[in-house]
Amino acid sequence: MNREHLRSLFTAKSARVDTNKGEAYYKNLYERCRARLDELKKITPLRNIDIAQVLEDEGISRRDFLKWASATTAMLMLPASFTPLVAEAAELMNRVPVIWIELQDCAGNSEAFIRADGPKVDEIILEIISLEFHETLMAPAGHQAEAQLEDAVNNFKGKYLLFVEGAIPVGRGREWCTIGASGETFEEHLKKLANDAAAIVAVGTCATFGGVPAAAPNPTGAVGVMDVVNNKPIINIPACPANPANIVGVILHYVLTGQIPELDSLLRPKFAFGYRIHDNCERRAHFDAGEFVEEWGDEGAQNNFCLYKMGCKGPMTFNNCSIVRYNESVNWPIGAGHGCIGCSEPGFWDKYAYERPMADANIKMAPNGGVEKSVDQFGLGLLTAAGVGIAIHAVASAVAGKKSEGEEA
Amino acid sequence: MKIELIEKIEGEAFLDVSCRQGKVRDAYVRFPHYRGIEKILVGRDPLDALVINPRVCGICGHAHLQATVRTLEKLAGFEPNEKVKKIREITRFCEMVQNHIKWFYLVVFDRLGLTYDFRTVHVMIQKINMLAAIFSGQWPHSSYALPGGVTCDPSQLEILQAKRLVQSVREHFVLLVGAFDIKNLSKDLKRLYDRLEERDLLYTGKSLDRFITFGSDSYVQSSKILHGKVRPAKLHNIREFGQEKSHAKGVTYKGKFYETGPLARTMLRGDLFVKQLHRRYKDSITTRIFARIYEVGTLLKKIDEHLRTIDISEPSYTPLEIPDGETMSAIEAARGSLIHKVCIEKGKIAEYVIITPTQWNLSNAKNGESSIIKKALIGAQCEATDIIFRSFDICSVCTTH
Ligand code: SF4
Numbered sequence: 001m002n003r004e005h006l007r008s009l010f011t012a013k014s015a016r017v018d019t020n021k022g023e024a025y026y027k028n029l030y031e032r033c034r035a036r037l038d039e040l041k042k043i044t045p046l047r048n049i050d051i052a053q054v055l056e057d058e059g060i061s062r063r064d065f066l067k068w069a070s071a072t073t074a075m076l077m078l079p080a081s082f083t084p085l086v087a088e089a090a091e092l093m094n095r096v097p098v099i100w101i102e103l104q105d106c107a108g109n110s111e112a113f114i115r116a117d118g119p120k121v122d123e124i125i126l127e128i129i130s131l132e133f134h135e136t137l138m139a140p141a142g143h144q145a146e147a148q149l150e151d152a153v154n155n156f157k158g159k160y161l162l163f164v165e166g167a168i169p170v171g172r173g174r175e176w177c178t179i180g181a182s183g184e185t186f187e188e189h190l191k192k193l194a195n196d197a198a199a200i201v202a203v204g205t206c207a208t209f210g211g212v213p214a215a216a217p218n219p220t221g222a223v224g225v226m227d228v229v230n231n232k233p234i235i236n237i238p239a240c241p242a243n244p245a246n247i248v249g250v251i252l253h254y255v256l257t258g259q260i261p262e263l264d265s266l267l268r269p270k271f272a273f274g275y276r277i278h279d280n281c282e283r284r285a286h287f288d289a290g291e292f293v294e295e296w297g298d299e300g301a302q303n304n305f306c307l308y309k310m311g312c313k314g315p316m317t318f319n320n321c322s323i324v325r326y327n328e329s330v331n332w333p334i335g336a337g338h339g340c341i342g343c344s345e346p347g348f349w350d351k352y353a354y355e356r357p358m359a360d361a362n363i364k365m366a367p368n369g370g371v372e373k374s375v376d377q378f379g380l381g382l383l384t385a386a387g388v389g390i391a392i393h394a395v396a397s398a399v400a401g402k403k404s405e406g407e408e409a
Numbered sequence: 410m411k412i413e414l415i416e417k418i419e420g421e422a423f424l425d426v427s428c429r430q431g432k433v434r435d436a437y438v439r440f441p442h443y444r445g446i447e448k449i450l451v452g453r454d455p456l457d458a459l460v461i462n463p464r465v466c467g468i469c470g471h472a473h474l475q476a477t478v479r480t481l482e483k484l485a486g487f488e489p490n491e492k493v494k495k496i497r498e499i500t501r502f503c504e505m506v507q508n509h510i511k512w513f514y515l516v517v518f519d520r521l522g523l524t525y526d527f528r529t530v531h532v533m534i535q536k537i538n539m540l541a542a543i544f545s546g547q548w549p550h551s552s553y554a555l556p557g558g559v560t561c562d563p564s565q566l567e568i569l570q571a572k573r574l575v576q577s578v579r580e581h582f583v584l585l586v587g588a589f590d591i592k593n594l595s596k597d598l599k600r601l602y603d604r605l606e607e608r609d610l611l612y613t614g615k616s617l618d619r620f621i622t623f624g625s626d627s628y629v630q631s632s633k634i635l636h637g638k639v640r641p642a643k644l645h646n647i648r649e650f651g652q653e654k655s656h657a658k659g660v661t662y663k664g665k666f667y668e669t670g671p672l673a674r675t676m677l678r679g680d681l682f683v684k685q686l687h688r689r690y691k692d693s694i695t696t697r698i699f700a701r702i703y704e705v706g707t708l709l710k711k712i713d714e715h716l717r718t719i720d721i722s723e724p725s726y727t728p729l730e731i732p733d734g735e736t737m738s739a740i741e742a743a744r745g746s747l748i749h750k751v752c753i754e755k756g757k758i759a760e761y762v763i764i765t766p767t768q769w770n771l772s773n774a775k776n777g778e779s780s781i782i783k784k785a786l787i788g789a790q791c792e793a794t795d796i797i798f799r800s801f802d803i804c805s806v807c808t809t810h
Contacts, residue, residue: 104442104444167444211464212444212446212449212461212464213444213445213446213449215449215461216449217448217449218449219444219445219448219449220443220444220445222444240464240550241467241549241550295726295728296555296557296558296560296725296726296728297557297558297562297724297725297726297727301560301562301725301726302562326542326546326547326548327535327538327539327541327542327547327548330539330542330543331542331543331545331546331547332546332547333546333547333551333552333553334546335546336542336543336544336545336546336547336551336553336560336561337546337553337559337560337561337562337725338546338551338552338553338555338560338561341460341552343550348460349460349461
């Protein structure tokens, strides 16, 4: 396998993301968005907050805000001409009610989303979305909380976005995990709330694919939302934890278009999951040059070389961490010298867990088998090809040694 | 009369309380959720635990990661160098700081109907998480620590960036809470004190006055206080027991219940501010709440010290083989001592046990021994159950795991 071939393998734009859909398409979309925003403006906001005012109070200038809007427009893979619309949509975020529930989880996504941070503007906007109900943050106490939730559902029947954090135990764990005073199972709770939702957003790998609770032997029979709910549009935002920027992106897209964003076969928004970590990784040049970390703490590690040989799953993982990063964009896992663990991929907890290179990864199936089957065929093909390609590449580079780059190519 | 309190605290906890004439007569805690993490770990490669365990909890993931790492290192008889120790402490202390600040304002202030400077609180949390992420890549859930060291190799520039962040958080902190001077409380500390006094809560929630800490680091040393005497605490005296109608296990030390967490740590360290409060209010919610927020100041100072003294030329990692065997180790997490126990046979995990801080504080009474939470609640005004319960900063996802 020669270098050119490898390069083409990894630089080939993923066929699934169509970033230019043609003028006619965008013109039509623009008009639809315009109409949608005008409609929204007529609705009395759920919470009467003037977002422009709040941003100003927080010391964010109009210019910063527009900068944010243009970055977000790009993230959503829309042409730059949509920037004013995105800005307007952000200001109308308080017109869409959101209900957030937690099932079998660790609360990490709520932490990442609401209490931690995101890029500054995102975070302020998230504070003013109309979070009608959030199980961890808002519920005062059990019975009162239940009444509050019921109110929110009744008031916004058919209109709210239901955010779900955590897996749903449908096996032996069904009876173990119940909600509140009613003793409803997670599954009943979810189905009930899903019935009246406009769409469901599954946040984090637990809610999307079962996550760590579904790790073999899956003691509770944990599955993701899409394995339980089949009568509503579902948007999956996997990763452990999910990136707040992608959560904002989804809400914003909904506000803007009244529709859910374009999804891949695993129901992930393409704007965030259209590329692999590897496609935009800051260490990519080292991968291409065959410069790898061979052991933790070695010279390569000190020089930020590629982590593939240390088990980095960036080449098999679809997500935008390499662009969006975490915690005010200050860093991300590969930035801290650890390979990607593939936490947004189905089955990462069994397939990829820890630093095993793909070649000898022991792929355990979750007992229900559901998640594995839904692996995107394209992704799977690529993954296998990439696995083989990289293994050869990595071996070759080790044999040739880093110095003999020139001859190797 | 019976009341049932359902708390949403990073998951769910039930508190069944029976009241007579406005006073609590009996109390029982139940945790309804369960994921089976200990079962999931069996049969896996020991290193898999580094991916699974941090995900036990979205709040104290660093502590779970480091507890795993330390347990595996202990098995290999390995002690990391100063640089590694400092980096791990920095990230773990950051996690504790952000937890305490959130709890102080989002829980305590909120419950007591006190307002607070939301923006500044938010900025502090944001900055402290950024500081951690410089070393850990992200917060929550990260994988930068592994047996033998850490994967990051910070440059002088990153250390500088981190120093600035901690400096700024310290400044904000002082502005918010004022000085820890018992005779001269000001700002938010004063407002909190006044509110507790107003509601006649100052002496409420006294418990067994026994404290224990198993983790040892540059901040605190493993030890316990029983009848006012400080003694070493040994891991092998810990016993877990199953509890009816709950997925959480109870835990004792030589058959007795102990309180763990910031109050225990500050008492064991002999921090003057907390000792003074303790003299007056014993282990009531007052001392418990103030101890936790007091700890923030000390931890920030520690982080700053580490950043000033770290020698970045030391190696970040030393190669390590993990042998078969059985061992147990502890680390201090935000809510108290976190204990991990592993047994490895033929290179695979044969058994893994996780004992979390909340298990210590929220065990139900057993064999005639009153437990920490029970003792704190019995006899208290029924309306105070909520704040007493919350004063322990409970985490149910950790507890049931
Ligand atoms: S570190 Fe991982 S994602 Fe980055 S270039 Fe190397 S293999 Fe790809």
